[in-house]
Amino acid sequence: MTANKELKVIEHFYDAAECEVIYRRLLQEQNWPDNCYSVAGRAFTLPRLQTWHADPGISYSYSNNLLQTRPWTPLLADIRQKVEHSLNFSFNSVLVNLYRNGEDYVGWHADNEAELGEQPFIASLTLGATRQFAFRHKKTAESGGILLTSGTLLIMQPDFQHHWLHSIPIDPKLTQGRINLTFRKVIAPK
Numbered sequence: 001m002t003a004n005k006e007l008k009v010i011e012h013f014y015d016a017a018e019c020e021v022i023y024r025r026l027l028q029e030q031n032w033p034d035n036c037y038s039v040a041g042r043a044f045t046l047p048r049l050q051t052w053h054a055d056p057g058i059s060y061s062y063s064n065n066l067l068q069t070r071p072w073t074p075l076l077a078d079i080r081q082k083v084e085h086s087l088n089f090s091f092n093s094v095l096v097n098l099y100r101n102g103e104d105y106v107g108w109h110a111d112n113e114a115e116l117g118e119q120p121f122i123a124s125l126t127l128g129a130t131r132q133f134a135f136r137h138k139k140t141a142e143s144g145g146i147l148l149t150s151g152t153l154l155i156m157q158p159d160f161q162h163h164w165l166h167s168i169p170i171d172p173k174l175t176q177g178r179i180n181l182t183f184r185k186v187i188a189p190k
């Protein structure tokens with residue numbers, strides 16, 4: 001088994017000049033929240049900064065525990081439109097991650113929350129620094145990775161979340177930042 005069928009990489013979805021502009025605008029416009037939060041009296045620090053944007057009435061338990069739902073900004077709405085047009089699929093939410101440098105990361109997980117339904121189809125856009133997207137099979141020892149460069153759109157087919165975990169590992173020497181947008185379709189609004 002290989003993850004190749006379940007992942008599709010579209011390089012240069014945005015060109016270098018567009019990426020530069022979008023990255024800078026997101027950095028400035030996102031009004032990034034504090035990444036320290038507490039659950040049941042225990043303090044946690046998220047190893048990156050995040051914002052969550054969705055259509056009215058859409059909520060997502062993982063993000064909602066940590067984050068308030070924000071409306072689409074004009075820039076995020078423009079990007080969504082281009083992604084939707086290219087994939088012929090409609091998304092109603094986006095999780096925006098800022099990895100301030102190589103110390104920021106996301107640990108092993110699958111995006112398979114109940115709100116995404118049985119067939120979670122996710123489109124993930126990278127802007128800024130190149131980072132490794134690592135994946136490992138949930139049952140076998142198989143593992144792999146893809147270097148995601150600025151402007152790359154990674155499509156995760158539903159079976160990817162069923163069979164594999166993924167992460168963005170720490171890259172200690174990296175000083176540049178990276179912003180990643182994962183477009184999702186929440187199908188069970190609460």
Ligand SMILES: O=C(O)CCC(=O)C(=O)O
Nearest residue numbers: 095097106111168180182
């Ligand atoms: O930053 C990335 O490329 C992946 C982010 C991710 O896995 C997530 O937000 O669920």
Ligand SMILES: [Mn+2]
Nearest residue numbers: 109110111166
């Ligand atoms: Mn993920």
